[in-house]
Amino acid sequence: MRANSPELDLQALSLRAPESSFAQDKALPAGTDGLVDRLRQAIQSLFSSPAVYRLAVKNVFTRWFAKKRTHEVFDLMAGFVNFQVLLTCVNYKILEFVQFNSRSFEELSEHTQLPKETLDRLILSAVALGLLDQRGANRFGIGSLGLPVVSYSGIQAMIEHNAVLYSDMQDTSRLLRSSQSSHMNHYWPYAKQDLSGGFLEESQATKMEQFARYSELMSASQNFVIDEIIGTYDFSRHQRMLDIGCGKGRFVSMVAQKHPFLRFDVMDLPQVIYLTQKHLSEAHLLSRFELHPGSFKSDPLPQGVDLVSLVRVAHDHSDEVVQALLRKIFLSLPPKGTLLLAEPMADPKGAKHDAYFHFYLLAMGEGRLRTPEKLTQMLQAAGFARVRLLSNPMPIHTRILLAHKD
Numbered sequence: 001m002r003a004n005s006p007e008l009d010l011q012a013l014s015l016r017a018p019e020s021s022f023a024q025d026k027a028l029p030a031g032t033d034g035l036v037d038r039l040r041q042a043i044q045s046l047f048s049s050p051a052v053y054r055l056a057v058k059n060v061f062t063r064w065f066a067k068k069r070t071h072e073v074f075d076l077m078a079g080f081v082n083f084q085v086l087l088t089c090v091n092y093k094i095l096e097f098v099q100f101n102s103r104s105f106e107e108l109s110e111h112t113q114l115p116k117e118t119l120d121r122l123i124l125s126a127v128a129l130g131l132l133d134q135r136g137a138n139r140f141g142i143g144s145l146g147l148p149v150v151s152y153s154g155i156q157a158m159i160e161h162n163a164v165l166y167s168d169m170q171d172t173s174r175l176l177r178s179s180q181s182s183h184m185n186h187y188w189p190y191a192k193q194d195l196s197g198g199f200l201e202e203s204q205a206t207k208m209e210q211f212a213r214y215s216e217l218m219s220a221s222q223n224f225v226i227d228e229i230i231g232t233y234d235f236s237r238h239q240r241m242l243d244i245g246c247g248k249g250r251f252v253s254m255v256a257q258k259h260p261f262l263r264f265d266v267m268d269l270p271q272v273i274y275l276t277q278k279h280l281s282e283a284h285l286l287s288r289f290e291l292h293p294g295s296f297k298s299d300p301l302p303q304g305v306d307l308v309s310l311v312r313v314a315h316d317h318s319d320e321v322v323q324a325l326l327r328k329i330f331l332s333l334p335p336k337g338t339l340l341l342a343e344p345m346a347d348p349k350g351a352k353h354d355a356y357f358h359f360y361l362l363a364m365g366e367g368r369l370r371t372p373e374k375l376t377q378m379l380q381a382a383g384f385a386r387v388r389l390l391s392n393p394m395p396i397h398t399r400i401l402l403a404h405k406d
Contacts, residue, residue: 085126085131086131086159092112094112095132098141103141104139104140108123130143165360165363169359184364224394226250228392228393228398229340229342229400230255232391235258235259238338239306241262241306242267242302243266243309244268244296245268245313247275248279256288256289263288265289267294269294296328297325301332306336307337308333308339309341310329311340311343315361316364317368318367319378330382330383331383338402339403342398344357345370346358348371372401376401382403386404386406390402
């Protein structure tokens with residue numbers, strides 16, 4: 001590993017995720033859990049009192065805490081509305097319209113063809129959220145949060161795609177009871193694949209359209225993930241690499257351009273490999289690749305590689321499917337072979353963005369957001385003796401685990 005890529009040995013960590021955000025079992029002496037829990041209950045009861053809240057607001061030393069907590073609760077309630085403001089700005093291409101030149105309210109009204117009587121609510125909301133910036137009494141430009149949205153096509157693609165997720169979130173109780181009838185489950189072709197590798201009965205044209213749509217979205221939203229992986233891991237130590245679930249091949253094509261002596265195998269479903277071949281051919285990289293159409297659930301994995309990569313694959317599938325795949329990879333690798341697993345992972349202590357991934361993957365049908373510790377446990381159960389978590393600059397985009405076969 002490169003000197004500027006520190007690694008964390010997860011074998012020294014507990015493999016059990018905390019049962020709640022307050023769990024600190026390793027830091028507590030035996031027998032103190034009940035006492036600490038009672039103390040927390042007492043503090044929570046105190047802070048839930050209206051009288052204590054009024055005192056906190058009046059006191060200059062505690063007012064900041066009361067204001068912070070109130071703002072956080074209101075942000076939770078406003079989350080859906082905030083997203084709808086963002087989605088509307090994207091749908092009407094308002095951010096692009098003001099990106100290079102500020103526009104007057106009249107120009108925005110003409111651009112959107114929305115009634116002036118209500119457009120001001122959208123524009124002022126976008127200003128409040130940082131999507132737009134008010135410049136003078138009647139002009140608006142791109143805001144600090146609007147600029148990255150309009151600059152990266154992958155962000156816009158995911159925002160538009162989130163509309164499918166939010167339609168499922170209208171009835172969260174129903175989604176928790178069963179995700180098989182969700183809009184997201186029907187939107188993604190992978191979600192409808194059964195364990196034997198077959199697909200629900202649909203026309204060939206519909207299937208191809210779904211796979212093209214899926215692959216295009218994954219490719220558009222993969223830039224940040226690719227940058228994190230390539231900037232963190234040195235692929236030059238390997239001779240031949242297999243990428244499972246390669247999609248259009250954007251990730252491997254970027255690796256190939258940076259490492260001209262590395263050769264590749266790529267594996268995905270037949271409907272996807274067609275798109276992979278087209279992309280690699282357009283990038284003039286096809287001669288360095290072996291293409292393997294098939295399902296990792298039912299077909300053998302290509303042999304003769306010393307590195308296997310799983311990029312945003314494991315979290316799309318159940319524990320049963322992932323465990324079987326990890327064992328399959330372990331058996332296919334030679335001694336000293338390496339598995340690189342990269343995807344968003346849950347924060348063991350809980351993070352706000354985890355909620356999004358938990359429900360996104362639930363709506364897909366069988367996916368699950370896992371902690372690095374949980375994935376490490378699964379990798380060790382598959383046979384990998386050494387598992388390391390790499391340190392990368394933006395873990396919100398992806399975390400990276402390396403598993404080595406002794």
